[in-house]
Amino acid sequence: MAALVYRLSCLALVLAVAAAYTFKNCIETRDGARNLGFKCIQRKETNISAIMDDLQGHVINLSIWGNSIPHIPDKAFTRFTDLQLLRLDSNNVSTIDALAFSDLHQLRSLNLSFNNISQLSPSLFASLHNLTFLLLRGNRLKRLPVEIFFAVHKLGTLILQENLLTNFSEIVESVSHLGNLSILMLCHNKFTSLEHNRIAFPKSLTKLYLYQNKLSTLGCQRSFLSGVEILDLSYNSRLTAEDFAGVDLERTNYLKLDTTAVDVIKLLNISNIQAGHVDFTGTGVKNSSLLLELCEVLRRKMKYLNDLRLGNNNIRDLANDTLSRCPTIRMSLDLSRNQITSRSLQESNSTCLRFLGENRSLKTIIMENNKLTRLYSCRNVRPFHKLEELKLRYNRILSVYSYAFHHTPNVVTLNLNINNIAYLAHKALKGLVRLRTLRLDNNLLTDLFCDTFEDLTSLQTLNLRNNRISVIFNKTFSRLNNLATLDLGGNKISQIRPAGLEGLRNLSNLYLDGNHLNQIDMCLHPVFEGMLKVLDLENNFIHFSRLTVISPFVNLSRLEDLKLGNQRLYGLKLLPRKFFHGLGNLTSLYLTNNQISYIAVDAFDELKRLRFLTLNKCCDVNIPLLPGMFKNLRNLSKLTLENAGIQNFSREVFGNLSRVQSLQLNHNGMQSLDVGMLSDLHRLRYLDIRNLPLSCTCLNSQLQNWTVINQRVQVVYVYNLPCQEGQKNFYNFETNVCYIDLGEFLFFSTAVAAALLTVIPLLYVKLYWKMKYGYYVFRSWFGEQWRKFKEEEENCTYDAFVSYNSNDEVWVMEQLLPKLEGTGSSLKLCLHHRDFEPGRDIVDNIVAAVYSSRKTICVVSRNFIQSEWCSLEIQLASYRLFDEHRDVLLLVFLEPVSERQMSSYHRMRKVMLKKTYLQWPSSDCINPEQAQELFWNQLRRAVKAGSKLEMEDGDETRAAPDDLGDSDTQTLIADGNYYTY
Structure with a gap:
């Protein structure tokens, strides 16, 4: 009953909710409390309704892309009246019904890009009164119905690029009434x-x-x-x-x-x-003469020019003072994507920006994607004091000579990245005292000198990523007191000298990923204390072989973001005890792609403010997660454990993560999850258990129910989770047999057992023979014996079956048998030693004897009462008496039997109260011979009573009343003694 009630309550809960908090094809996203969104990406469904059939109604943002959905039917989104952003790109959509977007009155953005749409219905957007952004890029549209945008009065951006449109007039007519349209893209x-x-x-x-x-x-x-x-x-x-x-x-x-x-x-x-x-980019101004002509035209038309864009013109050389004839350029000059070389500039004496002539008001010069190979010394060049930004990316610069930027002393941003710089002179950056951002990444630098950056006292960002630096020498950055971000990732650094990072007193972001470091020696740099917030040490050779080490982070009390993932060759191996000591303010920790075989129980103890922890692919298979290892992570909100080798999910390990909102457990070895543990994570809102070998057994019956009906936690793609056996789905495997309340089951089973132990002895005493009789009668009936038992009385084989104890056999053979079967008597008795069928079951013989005889004579004595077989015989005879209502039972008492001895024979006592019985005269009576003769006469009369045989003998007593059927006990007086019969 308890199981039934439980199942009914679960069913009622399922029916009560609009949809379970797990979705077949989508993942819920939330931006704030009310901005509900869903991402339905790269699903196998081809029917858009099937993708969305279990989504909630108050959806604000819906992204369905990367699928194969050829058709969008009418009213496909009619349930989502609050929808504001709808993304349907890259779905192979070819047809859209006219009313597909009906009722989407709140929709503001619609993306239908990169599909196979060739035509649109004129009324397709009729309901989209609030649409402001429409993207139809990358389709097969050849024409647009003139009235298609009639209802979208608020449309501000329309993107129709990469289609097959040919009729420009139709486009103009279709958008002519859109008073809010500001951007129209008709490219490609x-x-x-x-x-x-x-x-x-x-x-x-x-x-x-x-x-x-x-x-x-x-x-x-x-x-x-x-x-x-x-x-x-x-x-x-x-x-x-x-x-x-x-x-x-x-x-x-x-x-x-x-x-x-x-x-x-x-x-x-x-x-x-x-x-x-x-x-003027790409307009064919490819030589100095054309450029001079252009400048003269520009000068005639204006005195000042904000921007001059001369990129992609195949310009090969710039003569000295080439741009002198141009109007004064106030903001920027773009010479990118040309063919300018260092040699051509040197030959024309135009290096160091001399080609600008008197144009010295520029703030930005862009010379990217050219063929510069060298930056020469500019020590004796008149400086460009207003120049703030110099971009020289994507050239072929090999060498930067001393004082190469001496003519641009006020440059704030210098981009030298993505070149081939192998030589950076000691004083190459001399004089750049106002430089704030320096990009030297993706070059071939091998050495940094102590005076390389000595003048860059204002530098805030230094990017040296992807060079070939192997050692950070002492005092390399000693003058960079204002540096906030230092990126040394992707180099070959194997050693940082003790004073190599000295001077970085304001450093907040340090990137050392992708180097050859084999240990963390941040403890050697107390200069970081209280300042460093981001430290990236991924993809190095850091590992530990001892469980106890001095924490390298003791001086990094303000560090907020630490990355230690992807350690080569074999990962970190161990996380020693109190490894993160000193990181009391850490909020994010990355330990991905390490082969950790042991994590000390107190490794994370210091991380009391940690909010994000990723252990994806962190560990060996079967790593033991020690109880209490996350005990202090009470502020953790996101924990990712994808493919982390975890085999169990226990309260002892995860019990203190009370503030976790997102938990990713996919690709682990857990065959079950403790639902009670999940329920204890009160703030959990997102759970990913994909690719777990979940068993479809009673072990996970509660988990199945929890994942489907809970309304608090989103469980990602539960409907796609397979069972470990691989033949059925996890969400609907059969669990009926599992819902048994063990406590109630034990209570009721114990109660029933106690009742049975109480009742069975009573039943044994009162109904033992009745049950045994029923059993044997059934057996006989099954053996087709009832046909014999129910024959008419005149067809009985015997007149009487004699039931007696073997101890009374002498009396039966010497007294009873001669008197009833002797000379002149027509009676035929059934005696077990003489008439039972050999080889037949004794019980079957007894039942056959009782039912094949008109009467049953029970020779009762103390031995008879103590015999089980005799008891069975009298019980069978008494059942026949009460069942057939025939006078078939005769009781003959050889000796007096006390009331106490008869107490267990309820049936026999009942017969004695209802019917007459005979008692063998004792030897001490007055006239024993006369009494015995009277006894035999009465017994023969009783055997013959009510029989056909009695009438054939012509006995004068044939019409006598049925004395044996009288309800009152009759008494025979013989020689002064009373004999009851």
């Missing part, structure tokens, strides 16, 4: 002109992107583009300057013409666009 289509049938863009449109189409002419009215501020027409190779004649571009702030046939000098002469708003 097949437009040949901007013809628009006198229909204008909305006045709100300010950014129009048309790059990489097939435009051969603009073909638009003069005012058509007058409101566009950013116009990108690049990679339309057929456009010429003449196409812009008569087009109003006065308000255009940025015009990009990269890789077109436009002659920009002619464009500036025939167009009303301001010269400073044209991007």
Whole structure:
């Protein structure tokens, strides 16, 4: 009963909730308390309704991408009326029904990119009144219905790039009424002109992107583009300057013409666009003469120029003072993606930015993606005091000579990364006292000298990643008192000298990952005390072979983020005792991809403020997690243990993680999880148990129920969890047999056992023979004996069956048998020693004898009462008497039997009270011979009574009343003695 009640209550709970807090194809995400979202990524379902059928109704953000969903039906999202962001990209969608997005009145962003959509219904977006962002990139659209955007009045950004659109006029007409549209991207289509049938863009449109189409002419009215501020027409190779004649571009702030046939000098002469708003990248200004001509045109039109973009023009050399004829450039000069070499600059005496001439107001110079190989000394060059940013990435710089930046003393950002710098002179950076960011990563540096950075007292970020540095010498960074971030990752550092990090008093982020360190000697650098917050030591050779070591982190009391993952060759091996001593403020710890075989029980004791801990792939298989190892991690909110070799999930180990919100246990060896332990994690909201070898047995019946009906914790993809056996799913394996309350079961079973122990003795005394009789009668019936037992009386084989004890056999053979079967008598008796069938079961013989005889004579004596077989015989005869209501039982007492001796024979006593019985006269009676004669007469009469045989003999007593059936006891007086019969 208790199990049934439990199951019914669970069923009621399941029916009461809208959906269980686990989802077949999605993972819930939350941004704040109310911003509910779901990610349904790379699922096997092809029906979008099947993906979403168990999602909750108040969804704000829904991302369904990376699937194979060819069709989106009508009202596919009608349940999600609160939806604001919907992502359906990369799903191979080919058709969308007209009412697919009906009822999504709150939707603000819709992404349908990278599908196979070839056409859209005119009413597809009719319900999207609040839509502001629509992305249809990467489809197969050839045309758009004119009325398709009729209802989306708030649309601000429309992205239609990478389609097959050809009719520009239809696009203009479809968006002309959108008073909030500001961005329209039509790149990578097949437009040949901007013809628009006198229909204008909305006045709100300010950014129009048309790059990489097939435009051969603009073909638009003069005012058509007058409101566009950013116009990108690049990679339309057929456009010429003449196409812009008569087009109003006065308000255009940025015009990009990269890789077109436009002659920009002619464009500036025939167009009303301001010269400073044209991007000259990729416009064919490829030599000094063209550049000088351009500068002269620009100077005629303006005195000052904010930005001059000359990238991707195949410029090979820059003569001295080349840009002197240009207007004063106030902000930036972009010369990236050209063919400028160090030799050409040296030959034209244009090194050290001499090609700028008197243009000394620049703040930024970009010379990336050129062919510079050397940066020469600029000690005697007139400085550019206003230059703040110098970008020289993606060149081929091998050497940087002393005083290479002496002419740019006020540079704040210097990017020399992604070059081939192998030689950095001692004084190469001399004079950069205001430099704050220095990028030297991805070069070939091998050595750093104590005076390399001596002037960089304002430096805050130094990136030296992916070089070939092997040793950090003493005082290398001694002057970098303001450095906050030092990135030395990806080098070959195997040694840091005792004073190698001296001077870094304000360092907060130190990256030493991907080096050759085999120990952590941070304790040698007390300069970090109270400042360092991020320390990355991943992918080194750090390992421990002793359980007790001095903690290397004792001076890092403010460290918040520590990475120790991916140690080569064999991982950390051990986490020694009190290993993290001193890290009282640590909030994030990464120990991934180590082969830890032992973690000391007190290794994490100091990490009382830790909030994030990842142990993914951290450990050997079957690593013992000692009870109490996480006992102080009471502030931990996210614990990732993916593929960590964990075999058990016990309260002793995980019991103190009371604030954990996210727990990842996937790819471990646990065959079961303690539901009580999970329930104790009161703040748990996300649980990942994918790829656990969970057994589908009663051991996990509670876990199955918990994962399906709990409303507090999201269990990722429970419906996809297989059983360890691999033939069924975990969420619905049969558990009916498991729901037995052991306590109640033991109580009821004990109660029943006690009752049976009390009742059985009583039943034994009262009903023993009845049960035994029933058993044997059933056996006889099963053996087709009932046919014999139910024959009519006249067909009985014997007149009487004599039941007696073997001790009374002499009386039976010498007295009873001669008197009843003797000369002149027609009676036939059944005696067991004479008439029982040999080889037959004795009980079957007894039952057959009782039912094949008209009467049963029980010769009662003290020995008879003590005999089990005699008792069975009289019980069978008495049952026949009461069952058939025939006078079939005759009791003959050979000797007096006391009431106490008869007490166990309830049936016999009942017969004695109801029927007459005979008692053999004792030898001390007055006339024993007369009494015995009377006894035999009465016995013969009783045997014959009510029989057919009695009437055939002509006995005068044949019509006598049924004396034996009288309810009153009759008494025979013989020689002054009373004989009861």
